[in-house]
Amino acid sequence: MNAPFKPAIPTIRLADLCDPDEFARLERFVAEHPEGTPFHRPTWLSATARGTGNVALALVAERGREVSAYLPLTEAHSPLFGRVMASSGFGVGGGILAVDDRAGKLLLGAAEELAQRRSCPAIELRGGLLPKARAGWKVRQDSHLGFVVPLAADDEEQLNWIPRKQRAEVRKGLANELEITVGSGPEDRAAHYAVYAESVRNLGTPVFPRALFAAVLDAFGEGADILTVWSQDKPVASVLSLYHNGAVMPYWGGGTSAARRLRANDRMYFELMLHARRRGCTRFDFGRSKTGSGAANFKKNWGFEGEPLGYASWTAPGTKPRNADPTSASHLAKIELWKRLPLSLTKLIGPHIARGLV
Numbered sequence: 628m629n630a631p632f633k634p635a636i637p638t639i640r641l642a643d644l645c646d647p648d649e650f651a652r653l654e655r656f657v658a659e660h661p662e663g664t665p666f667h668r669p670t671w672l673s674a675t676a677r678g679t680g681n682v683a684l685a686l687v688a689e690r691g692r693e694v695s696a697y698l699p700l701t702e703a704h705s706p707l708f709g710r711v712m713a714s715s716g717f718g719v720g721g722g723i724l725a726v727d728d729r730a731g732k733l734l735l736g737a738a739e740e741l742a743q744r745r746s747c748p749a750i751e752l753r754g755g756l757l758p759k760a761r762a763g764w765k766v767r768q769d770s771h772l773g774f775v776v777p778l779a780a781d782d783e784e785q786l787n788w789i790p791r792k793q794r795a796e797v798r799k800g801l802a803n804e805l806e807i808t809v810g811s812g813p814e815d816r817a818a819h820y821a822v823y824a825e826s827v828r829n830l831g832t833p834v835f836p837r838a839l840f841a842a843v844l845d846a847f848g849e850g851a852d853i854l855t856v857w858s859q860d861k862p863v864a865s866v867l868s869l870y871h872n873g874a875v876m877p878y879w880g881g882g883t884s885a886a887r888r889l890r891a892n893d894r895m896y897f898e899l900m901l902h903a904r905r906r907g908c909t910r911f912d913f914g915r916s917k918t919g920s921g922a923a924n925f926k927k928n929w930g931f932e933g934e935p936l937g938y939a940s941w942t943a944p945g946t947k948p949r950n951a952d953p954t955s956a957s958h959l960a961k962i963e964l965w966k967r968l969p970l971s972l973t974k975l976i977g978p979h980i981a982r983g984l985v
Contacts, residue, residue, distance in 0.1 A: 637695045637730045639737045642685035644669055653685065656694045657724065658872070662755065665871040666718030670846045672699045675717045678842030679703075679835075679982040684712070686737050688730040695730035696756075698723045698738060702747060705983020709949045711749040712742050716985035717839070719771075719915040722755020722939075731756035739763070739941060748943040751985075757939045764941045765948075772933030774913035774926045775874070778904045785900050793893070793928045800894030806857040807898050811844045815853040818862035819879075822855070824974050826881025831962030833977035833984070840867060840879065854899050856882075856891040864891035868899060874910040875903035896929070 643649050650669050657663035665671055669685065676683035681703045688696035701716020715721030725731030735758050742750050758764040779785035789797060808815065816837075824834040844851050847869065856864040866880030877899055882892045900911055913931055916923035923933055942948045965973065 635690050637688040637690050637733055639686060639688050639733055641741075642669075642687045642697075644673055644683055644685060652694070653687070653697060656697055660724045660726075662724060663872070664718070664720035664754070665847075665850075665869045665876065666715040666720040666753070667697070667699055667724055669699070671715060671718065671843070672701065674842040674846035675701060675715075675839060677846075678839035679717070681716060681982065681985065684741070686734050686741065688725075688734055688737075690730075695727060696723055696725035696734050698734045698755075700738070700741075700750075701985050702745060703983050703985045705980075707980060708983045709749065710747045711751060711949055711985060712738065712745075712747045713751040713985040714753060714755070717835070718753060719773075719936075720754045722752040722757070725756050728756065732758075735761060735764075739943075742941070743943055748946040749949040750941040751949075752939040754937060757937050758941075763944065764939055766937065766939045768935045768937050769918055770938060771915045771936045772918055772923055773915050773936050774923075774931035774933055776911055776913075776931055778900060778909055778911050782901055785904070786897070788930060789897070790928065790930050793930070796890050796893045797897045800890030800897070803889050803891075803894070804858070805863075805889065805891060805894055807854065807894075808857065809852055809854045809902055811852050815855060816841060816844065818855045818857075819853045819865040819867055822862050822865040822883055823867075823879055823881045824977070825883050825970055828968070828970055828973045828977075829884070829966060831965045833965065833981040834974060835879075835981045835984075836978035839982075843867070843869075854895060854902060856886075856889075856895045856898070858885065858889055858891065861885075863889055864895040866895055866899060868903075870903070870906070870908065873908055874912045875899065875908045876912040876914060878914060 653669045657667045672683040681701050684700040684702055686698040687694060699715050699721060700712045702712050704710045723731045723734050738750055757766050779788050820837050827834050850870045853865060853867050855862050864882040864886045866877045869876045869878050886892050913926045915936055
């Protein structure tokens with residue numbers, strides 16, 4: 628009588644993201660996995676590394692030639708925020724994608740070993756398979772919320788879906804003389820960066836390098852674009868969105884000081900809903916926000932219900948936990964100072980700081 632078949636233990640290795648066949652194989656794995664996000668894609672991993680100067684890494688668990696689990700990682704070194712491996716860097720999602728928990732758990736140990744070998748005392752996982760009662764890991768289900776809703780069937784239904792109070796703000800934006808453009812060319816990119824840089828400065832946050840946005844747009848092709856709201860030939864609100872598996876994700880967006888008076892941000896998100904439906908999307912993914920934050924409340928005003936997101940962090944033995952939380956007391960004074968800096972100065976030095984804000 629033959630002995631029962633026992634599945635082979637998966638082998639773990641670093642993926643070769645410079646190999647086109649390997650790259651394409653992992654792209655297919657992400658596309659076919661029900662929990663795959665834009666931030667799992669090797670395309671995202673390599674584009675964000677290219678745009679910031681950080682390092683793209685990926686761990687793969689395999690049985691033969693079949694991928695059993697996959698972990699994309701961005702390695703970042705920052706004098707202000709320390710060294711970290713994040714999955715995924717500059718994303719709100721990521722983490723381990725696995726077809727079975729056994730392979731996924733093996734990647735946790737492999738990630739710890741890789742981080743220590745590369746002198747990174749911290750790992751951050753944003754979603755995916757999370758560790759359970761594993762030494763050195765802290766799991767949180769209460770720090771962030773995700774906001775996703777189905778798109779309506781037509782323009783009128785979409786407007787009527789928005790709660791009454793927020794709908795009134797959108798109507799004010801629709802009544803103003805504003806122009807809407809969508810594209811990814813040089814003018815779109817320049818307008819977006821000007822608006823985004825001013826917006827994040829006003830929030831006390833360093834702006835990301837212009838090269839990051841360019842690299843993502845170039846890599847994603849038709850899977851990303853910029854929608855901009857103009858008033859008297861000046862950009863007042865702009866958002867760079869990603870498209871993945873039928874969902875639109877307004878990802879890097881903001882408005883100038885004039886945007887609130889013009890209701891340009893309200894108009895922008897409504898126009899993006901319409902644009903996304905016309906290009907075949909069925910869901911609007913408003914991304915993540917910190918639980919209880921103003922951003923979370925803004926999304927709830929639009930009719931979105933927040934769903935808790937699971938995040939995990941690992942700290943190497945004998946080291947202090949990494950602190951890159953902008954709401955922590957240690958960073959509040961820096962944020963208030965940043966808000967008062969001239970915009971031109973924040974554009975100059977901000978990208979050097981922000982490339983460490985993975």
